[in-house]
Amino acid sequence: MVAFVPATASEHLPAITPSPSRRRGACLRLGVGLLSAVLTLFQPAAADPGIVTREIAGAAFEDVAFALSDAIAAEGIGNISTSHFSDMLKRTAPDLGHPPELFADARIYTFCSARAAARLSIESPHHIALCPLSIAVYRIQADSKIIHLGYRHSAATSGGAEVDALLERIVRRTVDTLR
Template sequence: MKYFTAVAAFSISATLMVPASAQDMVSYRSGLAYDDVTFGLENAITNHGLVVDHVSHVGEMLERTRSAVGSDVVLFQQADVYSFCSAKLSRQVMEANPMNITFCPYDIFVAQRPGEEAVTIGFRAFPEGEMQIIQTLLDEIVQEAIEE
């Protein structure tokens, strides 16, 4: 597995890329408030000329169904997944390989664990090759979302 690591300067709003445990991903931790991160994310997506197609309220769903599935574990204080696409870049990567359709739409998650002030924002890592253009786009959007 390929993991991404980098250490930022120490501050309350420092960001840190951390390795994934379930699958390869790129993520950053931010000291910004959850609402500030989601607001920044929405603006960053729009600033890149893109439109949010859907917001999945994963945290709310997991909390709402927690007792129905027999669990007492609260996974997230808040967690959402933002889905969007780029017609230009999607066409580019799918012209290179039509099966890159499997990666569309592109998702960025924002999550906050119970009792933690830090907010994690990130996305699935993409394979080497033509999909790296999408990974670069998502990384730019995420970093813009959490810059102060």
């Protein structure tokens, strides 16, 4: 084991040369580390740790969307707003120059739980920016047989954990309804 020695005292110590086996081990560790770093760069965007997604195969998009609305209402939450995200992208593609068919279907359901909003706001008034909550239901054009449900993690607080639990219950209830 090599200990740290201040520069002024190092003049009095003999040079330490690692053995060939230690150099090979160090090179191997460096190579594995570099490979890990490179592979991390090429992970798909869906691997974002702030986004939770679930896949549903073998269901119709409208059935999943209806089950999601019901699951939100089952939590006692009203005033659900629906954004037709894929329609908006198709409509704006000619003006903005993006591909019009990024999604086969995509909707975002936004809603507010008064209990969750109050809890988050008590923790910090700035948490107002975390409301409303949203869950997306979408089919990607490249694989339109799979329907995805996705939501963002909330704040890293106890109130945020309650919000995450609420969102997970809604998604789980949606999936369970379709079985």
